[in-house]
Amino acid sequence: MISGKRYLIAILIAICGTWTACTQQRQLCLTPTVASLNIASKHLITDTGTIFYDTVLPDAEFVPLNKNNGSAIVDSIIYPQASTFTISLSPASDTCRWLFRADTTGILPRDYAYDTLTFVYKRDLQFLSNACGYTDFYTLDTVLTSHTNIDSVHITNTSVTNDVSAMHLQIYIHPDF
Amino acid sequence: MMFRQCICRFIFTLTFSALVLLGSSCAFAQADTTATDSTNAPKVKKPELAGRQLCIGVDYFHPIINYFITGQGAYEIAADYYTKNEYYLVLEGGWGWSSVNYPNVLSYTTKNSFLDFGFNKTLLPRDRPTDWDKMFIGLSLAAADIHRGNAKYSIVDSLWGIDTGSKPAPKPYPAIWAELSGGVRVELWKGLSAGWTVRGKFMLNGKSFNNLSPQYIAGYGQGEKNVVFDVDMYVSYSIRWKRKGVPLPDKKTGVGDTKPTPAPDEKKDSK
Numbered sequence: 001m002i003s004g005k006r007y008l009i010a011i012l013i014a015i016c017g018t019w020t021a022c023t024q025q026r027q028l029c030l031t032p033t034v035a036s037l038n039i040a041s042k043h044l045i046t047d048t049g050t051i052f053y054d055t056v057l058p059d060a061e062f063v064p065l066n067k068n069n070g071s072a073i074v075d076s077i078i079y080p081q082a083s084t085f086t087i088s089l090s091p092a093s094d095t096c097r098w099l100f101r102a103d104t105t106g107i108l109p110r111d112y113a114y115d116t117l118t119f120v121y122k123r124d125l126q127f128l129s130n131a132c133g134y135t136d137f138y139t140l141d142t143v144l145t146s147h148t149n150i151d152s153v154h155i156t157n158t159s160v161t162n163d164v165s166a167m168h169l170q171i172y173i174h175p176d177f
Numbered sequence: 178m179m180f181r182q183c184i185c186r187f188i189f190t191l192t193f194s195a196l197v198l199l200g201s202s203c204a205f206a207q208a209d210t211t212a213t214d215s216t217n218a219p220k221v222k223k224p225e226l227a228g229r230q231l232c233i234g235v236d237y238f239h240p241i242i243n244y245f246i247t248g249q250g251a252y253e254i255a256a257d258y259y260t261k262n263e264y265y266l267v268l269e270g271g272w273g274w275s276s277v278n279y280p281n282v283l284s285y286t287t288k289n290s291f292l293d294f295g296f297n298k299t300l301l302p303r304d305r306p307t308d309w310d311k312m313f314i315g316l317s318l319a320a321a322d323i324h325r326g327n328a329k330y331s332i333v334d335s336l337w338g339i340d341t342g343s344k345p346a347p348k349p350y351p352a353i354w355a356e357l358s359g360g361v362r363v364e365l366w367k368g369l370s371a372g373w374t375v376r377g378k379f380m381l382n383g384k385s386f387n388n389l390s391p392q393y394i395a396g397y398g399q400g401e402k403n404v405v406f407d408v409d410m411y412v413s414y415s416i417r418w419k420r421k422g423v424p425l426p427d428k429k430t431g432v433g434d435t436k437p438t439p440a441p442d443e444k445k446d447s448k
Contacts (some may be wrong), residue, residue: 127387130283130390132282133279
């Protein structure tokens with residue numbers, strides 16, 4: 001029914017093909033493994049009191065704080081000329097704090113003052129893949145803030161995942177800023 | 178991207194080898210074109226001249242692959258039984274293991290056995306009743322019981338540090354998949370055959386693995402994927418015996434004794 005020579009050719013081709021398909025043992029992790037919390041800064045116009053618009057902050061600074069001793073984990077994260085910012089939440093705790101300064105280039109005393117953002121959330125362990133392992137997704141519960149330059153904050157999306165396009169928090173900068 | 182290239186290359190290879198085989202068999206499959214008026218002719222059931230066959234095979238491809246790929250292994254055996262009209266009942270089984278050890282990401286081990294039951298249908302007609310070479314397609318359903326050990330994981334965050342934890346070993350859980358297969362088998366010498374089977378496998382309960390998809394399931398492949406392709410290469414041995422009411426065909430000519438067996442009424446009449 002089937003000639004032996006052609007069968008041998010076919011088997012050789014199949015071996016080569018399979019060999020090629022099997023040589024890649026571990027897949028690369030191409031998924032973002034850290035859940036990012038995206039923040040937009042908004043500004044209230046004093047005259048109207050009702051109209052908000054996106055505010056490009058000159059040199060906004062975010063500083064993550066160590067939960068145990070309140071010291072900065074890293075020096076700072078500065079975003080020059082930006083109205084959206086990305087920070088992360090601590091996977092080791094259900095709360096974390098960030099310091100925020102709207103303008104690091106300002107000369108007025110209030111430009112040197114920091115606001116504190118305190119995030120309260122629930123953690124949810126998620127399996128991404130064997131190559132990427134596990135990560136924590138979060139459900140935002142509360143965001144507390146001081147009011148030096150921040151007027152208020154508003155949670156727009158409580159689900160903090162590795163979806164980089166989602167916006168989670170709006171920071172309303174004080175009208176006097 | 179690299180994986181996609183591999184899949185494309187693999188599909189091309191399989192298509193090409195299938196074309197080679199089809200091309201070779203077309204020449205044998207042509208029949209004389211004698212025109213007959215079959216509009217009113219009663220449909221005559223073709224007598225089943227081939228005998229019975231039970232074929233047991235061992236896959237030698239995966240043990241070879243085991244040697245080259247660290248962290249996983251599988252052994253497979255298969256048996257098929259010829260029923261009639263070129264249909265074969267197929268039963269396959271095997272066992273295997275995997276070990277995942279990605280530093281600072283994930284580490285665990287799994288082991289599983291599996292069973293696969295279905296049928297194969299030969300695509301090409303026999304040259305003679307003793308011709309047991311076959312090119313076939315098949316459909317089957319398979320199940321595996323997966324035993325996973327304790328999984329240790331680490332979540333590395335460049336800002337907040339490393340968070341480690343573990344997922345305790347769960348109760349053994351099932352994996353169920355459907356298989357669409359195709360392949361060839363050629364008799365080399367007196368019941369000893371060699372062949373290969375290409376399989377497309379479709380996971381049916383993949384969503385239940387969301388907690389931790391096994392990296393490798395013996396009999397299936399990558400547990401994270403809902404569709405996988407696999408190849409088995411078999412060496413097999415066939416046991417044959419005659420079908421009830423049909424004499425065993427002549428081994429040299431391959432032609433059966435075509436003299437019809439007398440009906441029970443005829444036997445009585447002759448007495």
